[in-house]
Amino acid sequence: MRKDARMQENPLILIVNDDGITAPGLRALTDVVRPMGKVVVVAPESSKSGSSHAVTVHQPLRLDKIHQEPGFEKYGCTGTPVDCVKLAFKVVLGRRPDLLVSGINHGSNSSINILYSGTMAAVFEGAMAGVPSIGFSVLSSRIDADFSAARIWSKRIIRRIMKNGLPEGVCLNVNIPHIPMGQIRGVRVCRQARALWQEDFDVRRDPGGREYYWMKGIFNRISEGDDTDEWALENHYISVVPVHFDFTHYPALDLIRNWDFARETNV
Amino acid sequence: MRKDARMQENPLILIVNDDGITAPGLRALTDVVRPMGKVVVVAPESSKSGSSHAVTVHQPLRLDKIHQEPGFEKYGCTGTPVDCVKLAFKVVLGRRPDLLVSGINHGSNSSINILYSGTMAAVFEGAMAGVPSIGFSVLSSRIDADFSAARIWSKRIIRRIMKNGLPEGVCLNVNIPHIPMGQIRGVRVCRQARALWQEDFDVRRDPGGREYYWMKGIFNRISEGDDTDEWALENHYISVVPVHFDFTHYPALDLIRNWDFARETNV
Numbered sequence: 001m002r003k004d005a006r007m008q009e010n011p012l013i014l015i016v017n018d019d020g021i022t023a024p025g026l027r028a029l030t031d032v033v034r035p036m037g038k039v040v041v042v043a044p045e046s047s048k049s050g051s052s053h054a055v056t057v058h059q060p061l062r063l064d065k066i067h068q069e070p071g072f073e074k075y076g077c078t079g080t081p082v083d084c085v086k087l088a089f090k091v092v093l094g095r096r097p098d099l100l101v102s103g104i105n106h107g108s109n110s111s112i113n114i115l116y117s118g119t120m121a122a123v124f125e126g127a128m129a130g131v132p133s134i135g136f137s138v139l140s141s142r143i144d145a146d147f148s149a150a151r152i153w154s155k156r157i158i159r160r161i162m163k164n165g166l167p168e169g170v171c172l173n174v175n176i177p178h179i180p181m182g183q184i185r186g187v188r189v190c191r192q193a194r195a196l197w198q199e200d201f202d203v204r205r206d207p208g209g210r211e212y213y214w215m216k217g218i219f220n221r222i223s224e225g226d227d228t229d230e231w232a233l234e235n236h237y238i239s240v241v242p243v244h245f246d247f248t249h250y251p252a253l254d255l256i257r258n259w260d261f262a263r264e265t266n267v
Numbered sequence: 268m269r270k271d272a273r274m275q276e277n278p279l280i281l282i283v284n285d286d287g288i289t290a291p292g293l294r295a296l297t298d299v300v301r302p303m304g305k306v307v308v309v310a311p312e313s314s315k316s317g318s319s320h321a322v323t324v325h326q327p328l329r330l331d332k333i334h335q336e337p338g339f340e341k342y343g344c345t346g347t348p349v350d351c352v353k354l355a356f357k358v359v360l361g362r363r364p365d366l367l368v369s370g371i372n373h374g375s376n377s378s379i380n381i382l383y384s385g386t387m388a389a390v391f392e393g394a395m396a397g398v399p400s401i402g403f404s405v406l407s408s409r410i411d412a413d414f415s416a417a418r419i420w421s422k423r424i425i426r427r428i429m430k431n432g433l434p435e436g437v438c439l440n441v442n443i444p445h446i447p448m449g450q451i452r453g454v455r456v457c458r459q460a461r462a463l464w465q466e467d468f469d470v471r472r473d474p475g476g477r478e479y480y481w482m483k484g485i486f487n488r489i490s491e492g493d494d495t496d497e498w499a500l501e502n503h504y505i506s507v508v509p510v511h512f513d514f515t516h517y518p519a520l521d522l523i524r525n526w527d528f529a530r531e532t533n534v
Contacts, residue, residue: 049324050323052318052319053320053382054318054319055482056317056482061481062479082319083482086468087466090467091470114514115388116321116322156529157528167518191513191517194436194513199353199357201358210329213329213330213358215324215328241514242523245514246461247512247514248508249510252437256507259431260427261427261507262453
């Protein structure tokens with residue numbers, strides 16, 4: 001168990017997001033953790049929604065200090081959320097923080113949305129470096145989403161992690177229904193639901209007559225049962241999914257070991 | 268077990284990559300699968316290395332047909348590898364292909380490199396849609412990497428998958444040492460090694476005196492033992508890691524269920 005965060009008297013807390021430095025969700029999360037320790041925000045200068053674990057390798061990065069006061073600093077970065085984490089560790093902080101929180105994302109990162117999520121990629125990046133890391137999302141993509149319940153619950157969850165730590169290599173994907181505080185029924189610790197974004201595209205023509213495509217899509221839930229994040233959210237619970245970055249499918253190892261790859265086959 | 272690929276007489280095979288439509292590794296993989304069925308390439312117009320599972324949501328996409336002959340088509344796309352897969356399914360093919368192969372990537376996607384990899388993100392995207400999907404990478408980032416051993420072994424592995432199918436939701440991350448054919452000792456089916464990219468940055472100044480940062484990094488292996496992909500590759504084996512996209516850490520579920528998130532704590 002990692003309990004570094006608890007051990008610190010005045011922990012160093014890094015905040016990241018993928019909606020960008022001006023997002024109201026980032027401000028909400030900042031308000032929540034400011035009383036808990038020294039807080040540094042390193043966030044993309046503009047929205048990097050859907051950027052997943054992308055890193056910027058073909059161009060250089062810029063980093064700008066936007067705000068500084070005792071116990072609180074804010075930086076904007078031209079890169080992705082994962083770039084922000086790497087720059088924070090190496091350039092801004094010069095060390096690993098005691099806690100990494102990401103979000104609060106405007107929009108769901110439940111189920112397979114975690115694969116596309118820049119918010120959760122930042123969390124994985126933190127966990128890989130051994131930092132207790134949590135991502136928060138609210139189920140509204142609107143700029144004026146209501147974060148009042150999310151503020152209260154994210155505070156409770158962060159305090160619990162600071163007390164208990166997290167198992168090595170495990171981080172949390174927290175999704176919060178976009179409903180009034182009084183309607184939230186509590187927290188469900190659950191598994192990632194199986195689902196599928198059914199790809200779809202708006203086909204349009206530019207003034208020159210050439211086609212271009214806007215990605216859209218329909219979210220189809222596949223999992224059944226009351227133990228998934230999708231079930232929890234639909235039933236007005238906050239979903240907490242412990243996730244990790246070892247993608248090995250262990251049950252398949254023995255099966256595939258029995259295949260003779262060297263022998264030629266004709267299909 | 269999904270055996271769709273085997274069931275097809277003349278399977279429809281989609282090729283994707285992240286190094287871009289002109290990459291020699293893509294040409295090598297195309298040569299390998301051309302004799303196996305109807306082949307369609309949908310690949311980024313320029314390198315999208317390190318783009319992970321990013322999707323393009325803030326701007327529209329372009330798709331250009333580059334080549335067409337009986338049984339073979341090639342398209343360039345302005346988006347990421349995952350955009351390519353989504354456009355291929357919906358716009359180019361109008362259906363799921365029978366097999367998706369991604370690569371051959373110039374450079375390793377073993378261990379945690381899978382998180383950053385656009386090549387493997389395309390594979391996950393295929394697997395989420397129920398398509399048997401395999402990613403191939405060669406351990407040389409050079410444009411003139413030698414794909415001769417990779418051609419032979421990727422053919423063997425693809426044929427084996429076409430014969431055996433893949434378990435539902437499981438896809439393969441195949442990495443191939445960059446050594447002559449005769450030195451490859453065979454295939455090891457293994458788990459994803461634990462490792463860490465230690466972030467580092469080159470700090471430079473533009474002509475106006477403002478700093479900018481080039482990301483670099485040092486790869487540190489953490490895992491021990493002879494059952495990881497890193498071990499296999501160092502010992503001149505091809506590594507085959509069965510991977511999946513359910514990131515839930517199941518052992519942590521019960522542990523975290525015991526925490527009382529609702530109760531306020533003072534740290």
